[in-house]
Amino acid sequence: MAIKIAVIGAGMAGVTVARALRSIADISVFEGVGGWMPTRRIEEVVFDHGAQYFTIRDERFRDSLKAAQADGVIQSWNGEAGSLSGDGLSQRFQPATPRYVGVPSMNVLPKAMSVGLDIQLDEQVLAVTGENGRCLWRLVHWRPR
Ligand SMILES: Cc1cc2nc3c(=O)[nH]c(=O)nc-3n(C[C@H](O)[C@H](O)[C@H](O)COP(=O)(O)OP(=O)(O)OC[C@H]3O[C@@H](n4cnc5c(N)ncnc54)[C@H](O)[C@@H]3O)c2cc1C
Secondary structure, three states: OOEEEEEEEEEEHHHHHHHHHHOOOOOEEEEEEEEOOOOOEOOOOEEOOOOOOOOOOOHHHHOOOHHHOOOOOOOEEOOEEEEOOEEEEEEEEOOOOOEEEEEEOOOHHHHHHHOOOOEEOOOOEEEEEEEEEEEEEEEEEEOOO
C-alpha cells in the first residue's frame, strides 16, 4: 500500500516539502496556495504584502527552485533595503546575501511550485486524530467558505 502523507498548509514550506516527498508517497496538501507570500490588487496597484523577497541558504531549497528559475518565475533582486524609525527612513543599505523575488509577483512562486500537487483547496484542518498503538491518522477538515 502506498504511503499517504497529508501536508497541512500550502505556503512555501508546505509546497516545498510536498514536492520533495512526492516520489515516495501520495501527498495531499490542505489549504489554498501561497500562505504569507500573498499578492493583492487594489484597482491599478498590485503589491506583495507578505514576503517582499527571500534568500536561499540551503542547497536542497536551491535545488527545489531550479525549475522555477528556469521558467523565469523567480529572479534575483538587487534593490536597496531600508529600515524605518519613528521619524522616517533611517538607514538604506545593500544586503550582502543574494535576494530573490517571484516574477511578476511573489505569489507566482508558490503557485508554480504547487503545479502537479494534489491541493485540497480551501480545506482547513481542524484536528489530527490517531488510534492507540496503530500508525493510523485521520484528519478532520472542513471548507469554511
Ligand atoms: C508582512 C510580512 C513580511 C515578510 N517579509 C519577508 C521577507 O521579506 N523575506 C522573507 O524571507 N520572509 C518574509 N516574511 C516571512 C515569510 O512570508 C514566511 O516566513 C513564509 O512565507 C512562511 O512560509 P510557511 O510555508 O512556513 O508558512 P505560511 O506562509 O504561513 O503558510 C502556512 C499555510 O498554512 C495554512 N494553515 C495553517 N493552519 C492550517 C490548518 N489547520 N489547516 C489548513 N491550513 C492551515 C495557513 O493558512 C497558510 O496558508 C514576511 C512575513 C510577513 C507576514
